[in-house]
Amino acid sequence: MLVVGREELDQHGDTSVLDVLQRLPGITLDGDTPRLRGLGGGYTLILLNGEPAPPGFSLDQLAPGDIERIEVIKGPTAENGGVAGSINVILRSAPKLRTRELRSALGYRALAPQTNHTLSWGDRIGALGFQLPLTAYTSANAGEGVVQRVSRPTGSSRREDRVSSQDEWRGGGVNFTPRLDWKLSEADALSAQLFLQRNESRNLTRRSTEVLEGTPATYASERSATRGTWEMQRLQGQWVHKQADGSRLEIKGSAQGSLSRSWGAWEGRPTQGAGIALRDNLNSQRERRYSQSGRWRQPIGDTHTLLAGWEVEHRHRRELRRLFEDFGSGAQERIRGSLGSPFVVEVERQVLYAQDEWQPGVHWSVVAGVRGERNRSTVQGLGEEVQASHGALLPLVHVRRAFDTQGRRVLRASASQSLRVPEAALLLTRYSLNGNYERDLPNTPLAADSAGNPALQPEKATAFELAFETQLPAGGVFSVGVFHRQIDGLIRRRIALETVPEAPVPRWVSRPSNIGQARSTGLEVELKGRARELLSGWPGPASALQLRASVSLYRSAVEQIDDPNARLEGQPPWQATLGFDNRVARSGFSYGANFTMTPSFSTAQTDRQRIWRGADRRLDAFIAWRVDAQLQLRLAGNNLLPIDAVSRSSVADLDGFTAGSSSRRSTVTQLTAHAVLRF
Numbered sequence: 166m167l168v169v170g171r172e173e174l175d176q177h178g179d180t181s182v183l184d185v186l187q188r189l190p191g192i193t194l195d196g197d198t199p200r201l202r203g204l205g206g207g208y209t210l211i212l213l214n215g216e217p218a219p220p221g222f223s224l225d226q227l228a229p230g231d232i233e234r235i236e237v238i239k240g241p242t243a244e245n246g247g248v249a250g251s252i253n254v255i256l257r258s259a260p261k262l263r264t265r266e267l268r269s270a271l272g273y274r275a276l277a278p279q280t281n282h283t284l285s286w287g288d289r290i291g292a293l294g295f296q297l298p299l300t301a302y303t304s305a306n307a308g309e310g311v312v313q314r315v316s317r318p319t320g321s322s323r324r325e326d327r328v329s330s331q332d333e334w335r336g337g338g339v340n341f342t343p344r345l346d347w348k349l350s351e352a353d354a355l356s357a358q359l360f361l362q363r364n365e366s367r368n369l370t371r372r373s374t375e376v377l378e379g380t381p382a383t384y385a386s387e388r389s390a391t392r393g394t395w396e397m398q399r400l401q402g403q404w405v406h407k408q409a410d411g412s413r414l415e416i417k418g419s420a421q422g423s424l425s426r427s428w429g430a431w432e433g434r435p436t437q438g439a440g441i442a443l444r445d446n447l448n449s450q451r452e453r454r455y456s457q458s459g460r461w462r463q464p465i466g467d468t469h470t471l472l473a474g475w476e477v478e479h480r481h482r483r484e485l486r487r488l489f490e491d492f493g494s495g496a497q498e499r500i501r502g503s504l505g506s507p508f509v510v511e512v513e514r515q516v517l518y519a520q521d522e523w524q525p526g527v528h529w530s531v532v533a534g535v536r537g538e539r540n541r542s543t544v545q546g547l548g549e550e551v552q553a554s555h556g557a558l559l560p561l562v563h564v565r566r567a568f569d570t571q572g573r574r575v576l577r578a579s580a581s582q583s584l585r586v587p588e589a590a591l592l593l594t595r596y597s598l599n600g601n602y603e604r605d606l607p608n609t610p611l612a613a614d615s616a617g618n619p620a621l622q623p624e625k626a627t628a629f630e631l632a633f634e635t636q637l638p639a640g641g642v643f644s645v646g647v648f649h650r651q652i653d654g655l656i657r658r659r660i661a662l663e664t665v666p667e668a669p670v671p672r673w674v675s676r677p678s679n680i681g682q683a684r685s686t687g688l689e690v691e692l693k694g695r696a697r698e699l700l701s702g703w704p705g706p707a708s709a710l711q712l713r714a715s716v717s718l719y720r721s722a723v724e725q726i727d728d729p730n731a732r733l734e735g736q737p738p739w740q741a742t743l744g745f746d747n748r749v750a751r752s753g754f755s756y757g758a759n760f761t762m763t764p765s766f767s768t769a770q771t772d773r774q775r776i777w778r779g780a781d782r783r784l785d786a787f788i789a790w791r792v793d794a795q796l797q798l799r800l801a802g803n804n805l806l807p808i809d810a811v812s813r814s815s816v817a818d819l820d821g822f823t824a825g826s827s828s829r830r831s832t833v834t835q836l837t838a839h840a841v842l843r844f
Contacts, residue, residue: 167237174229175797175841182224182232182254184803187783188759190691190715190742191239192252195735197225201239201249202648202687203719203736207585210247213254214358214401219423219452220482221395224254226364228300230268230283231342233257240630240648241583243518243534243561244460244474248583248626248650256358259294259346260287265844272837275307276333279837294346303337310830316609319821324379330372338364338395353406360399367392376436383603384433384442393427411464421454443491452482470522472534480512482589501667502596508546510589515539520561527570532563540623542589551592551619557584573636577646585624587656591677593617596667604668609824610660610774610816613675622679625653632689641694649686654679655723657734660774662820673822681725685733691715696745710747716740728769737763737778758786773819779811799839807832 167189174185186192186199193200201209211218218224236253238245245251270281280303287296312328341361348354368391374382399421406414431444458476465471485507488499498505520534539556561581568574597615602608632646656677663674692699693713700712717740721732746757765780787801810832815825 169235174232182227185229187761191689191717193740193763197223199252204249208249210245210251212251214256215253216419216456219397221425228281228283231256231298231300231340240628241581243520243536246583248585256342257296257298258344259296263288267842270837270839272835274835275833276305279304292348296344298342300340306334308332308831310828312826312828314826316824322379325377326382327375327377328372330370333369336364336366356403358401363396365394381436385436387433389431391427391429395425397423413462415460417458419456423452425450445489447487450484454480468524473519476516478514482510484508506547511543512589513541528567530565535560538584540586544589544593546593546595549593553592555586555623559583575634577632579630581628583626587621591617591621592619594619596665607670608673610673610819610822611814611824611826613660613673615675618676618678621677622654624656627651637694637698639695639698641698644691646689652683655681655683683723683733685721688718710745713744715742726769726772730767731769738766753791756788760784774816777813782806782808795843797841801837803835804832805834807834
């Protein structure tokens with residue numbers, strides 16, 4: 166387990182949790198979604214205080230000032246599962262001594278200044294401890310993009326066009342995460358955590374289409390504006406009972422509600438003819454979640470410790486999408502496919518797990534356990550109802566061999582199984598139109614409509630891992646590890662030309678399906694420590710400069726696709742991170758930088774479809790001044806070497822249809838001034 170505590174969270178002056186995660190070895194970002202070992206799309210489990218984050222939640226909505234620590238576990242455990250592992254964000258807890266703190270940040274990226282302010286007050290009054298963090302923030306960003314599309318349907322002429330876009334994003338929100346701890350006795354303690362969150366966003370997009378070859382586009386220019394709100398309320402309670410023999414019982418319960426709403430308006434100016442086409446859409450998603458869990462830890466003799474637990478969860482989600490169109494004949498609501506009818510999901514999940522932690526000798530420890538998981542879901546929409554039930558027993562074993570009594574050189578090996586259950590929304594056959602092409606016109610395989618698959622089954626992963634770690638004499642660490650995963654029942658989207666009731670012409674539709682097996686293998690190397698320890702002859706002070714570096718190599722293959730680039734979606738061939746931190750003696754100043762790089766790579770989605778992503782690099786740097794024990798100042802720069810995000814997609818002779826597209830989107834640098842005042 167990798168733990169990022171308060172000291173490291175404070176060090177760089179980050180205003181987003183995503184900036185913190187990007188520096189950690191083995192973590193890549195796909196937009197605002199973190200991936201462990203290059204695996205996303207449900208393979209990486211995101212937790213808040215040990216419980217799954219709700220749909221619509223994003224880690225960039227959390228400020229580091231709201232967080233006590235971040236726990237990163239690579240690989241499944243009996244308690245948490247997760248094919249690639251889990252990222253558990255623990256919110257601030259009550260302090261041992263009184264703390265009053267104000268964190269304030271002012272930054273600029275595009276359009277307008279960004280702000281982030283956190284006021285936190287923590288104290289203890291007898292057996293009661295509390296922490297009251299309140300965060301308010303604003304954000305702004307902008308970007309420009311160009312998409313060039315080429316298509317040649319069967320029996321038709323070639324068409325090529327270029328779409329230019331300008332986007333603006335603005336938003337803001339408030340987080341309030343109070344916590345109360347009550348020590349009833351030496352054996353019993355109660356705690357309660359409330360998490361209230363609300364934010365809103367306002368987006369504006371302008372698009373213009375230039376036809377380079379072929380028939381004219383339907384609309385020469387388009388403009389859309391959206392406004393959305395998101396709010397969440399979560400209450401968690403915990404009772405901990407400890408006994409003199411070392412046993413520990415934890416009982417938890419939580420209730421959560423979330424609501425997201427969005428309002429959008431679109432207008433298009435036709436290439437030919439007069440008039441303006443108008444659309445308005447209203448979307449809402451409401452979810453309620455209740456869970457109860459327990460965890461019991463009991464030492465047995467001198468060499469065994471039994472860990473057992475359970476978790477039950479109920480989720481109810483209701484979605485509604487409404488679309489009103491006005492093409493000059495008056496506004497009309499479209500009620501077909503995924504539009505105009507409520508979509509309701511009920512999910513029941515039960516988990517039982519048990520494991521034995523055995524220490525057969527001074528240098529050995531063995532953890533063997535099993536996780537039983539059962540998921541039941543019911544999905545309803547447009548008169549259709551789909552029920553699914555999935556379950557599995559998932560064994561695991563972890564072996565640790567220490568080569569010295571202090572545990573400074575350690576070898577770890579593990580074998581485990583885990584389950585990835587598809588989202589319930591994928592089970593309903595409801596049809597959703599791709600907005601890039603009007604419903605009365607044929608689309609392309611690269612802009613396919615989407616629909617679900619009631620026969621979809623979970624993926625089951627079997628994993629093997631081996632890692633060696635040694636602590637260097639001056640406090641540094643060197644580690645190297647290899648892993649291999651086999652995934653059965655891999656879920657991948659298949660594209661086919663279909664006749665659908667919602668459109669008068671055949672349309673290309675993408676549906677998820679289980680296509681077979683896939684493999685993922687990797688090598689991870691990490692080195693960090695003092696420069697004088699790692700580099701012989703380093704002239705600087707013994708403890709001034711700290712260096713860190715990591716390299717991760719990934720290889721994956723999908724057996725049913727005959728292509729050397731048939732890798733798991735989004736998994737790069739490798740990722741590298743370099744960084745340093747330095748303190749200037751007797752000055753209060755410190756500075757550092759971090760550089761991450763991912764190469765360009767191609768992915769064969771199917772035998773006919775391919776996706777290419779351009780190289781990505783990011784340089785972050787900071788300088789900090791500790792004025793005194795109460796005041797700290799920081800200046801940070803993120804994405805100091807911005808490069809455009811480039812990607813390409815292509816389809817070769819899919820039922821006679823050939824198509825390709827390339828896109829380029831700009832990125833910008835962000836500068837932030839940050840102050841921490843303790844009083």
